[in-house]
Amino acid sequence: MPTAIIADDERLMRDQLRMRLHQVWPELEIVGEAKNGEEAVELVTQLKPDLTFLDIRMPGITGMEAARQIGSQSNIVFVTAYDQYAVEAFERGAVDYVLKPPEQERLQLTVDRLKERLAKPKAAAVVSDSVTQMLSQLAEKMAAPKPAYLQWIQASIGQDLRMIPVEDILFFRSDEKYTCVQTEKFEALIRKPVRDLAEELDPSLFWQIHRATLVNVNAIEGVTRDIRGRHLVLIKGKSDKLEVSRSFLHLFKQM
Incomplete structure (x- = not known):
């Protein structure tokens, strides 16, 4: 044996x-x-x-x-x-x-x-x-020394600029021109795409779940499926449901 x-x-x-x-x-x-x-x-x-x-x-x-x-x-x-x-x-x-x-x-x-x-x-x-x-x-x-990850995001809210601590951000979601920065209290916009943010943010804090979406791990309430079989991330205190691409489903097998 x-x-x-x-x-x-x-x-x-x-x-x-x-x-x-x-x-x-x-x-x-x-x-x-x-x-x-x-x-x-x-x-x-x-x-x-x-x-x-x-x-x-x-x-x-x-x-x-x-x-x-x-x-x-x-x-x-x-x-x-x-x-x-x-x-x-x-x-x-x-x-x-x-x-x-x-x-x-x-x-x-x-x-x-x-x-x-x-x-x-x-x-x-x-x-x-x-x-x-x-x-x-x-x-x-x-x-080797860990890279210095972003601690703040400078984002636009109307005509104003605001410095947002990254730990306050629930998720980032990009469209063709802008990336939405969603916090518990407000939404802001930046021009940096998700693919660049993924390289600059701490991967233990922010998971990329879609080519256009990064989510704060601490903001995840759970994962569900819709009638089409898509996996969706539920955000604590929000009605938003963020789609998870197949290539990122492995992130949730440990949860």
Whole structure:
């Protein structure tokens, strides 16, 4: 029976991954859990699991640093909530990975690869030079200073200009010429398109749900469907319903 440990500083994420793994690979035995990189390294040394599921960013040493210390003792599977750069890096480095939140279909692909690897004689993870270099580059990118996001929006209200704190904005919605800036109390206009705002606003605060719409995560009351099957975001305290494009539906699977 194959064995594994799960390392993630979020208890709920460990529980969710354990549940998903049981669904797609009931034979896999989870023999331990770790809350940080140090604990993961210690558990691998003690338990010698076939597989180690490592969150990338944890307190203390990161998942990438833990992977270097674990080396060939266990097959490494990175668990990541990070951007396409990370996914592409893992693909190039032939490293197994699971995206957060773990989805059954994507997890099944990873499990199939892992089963194939474990079926080979003397199956053992080797963190090769090329993969180590890739991990180092990714670590540098993640450790780089965060960009300075917009804190204020200068918008027109009639003949007046107003400085609006971004946290007060419920959503942005563009048409061909202008972008509407909607707050709880008023509506204003700017000329900057949503595609530019998406690059300048904190992505953890504003989600792009449509090519013409950005919404403040804290303003979302829920998501519903209309009779045409479209997904619509409901805004707290407002009657507005903002359409969600198919390409952005994945944002709401974690809610």
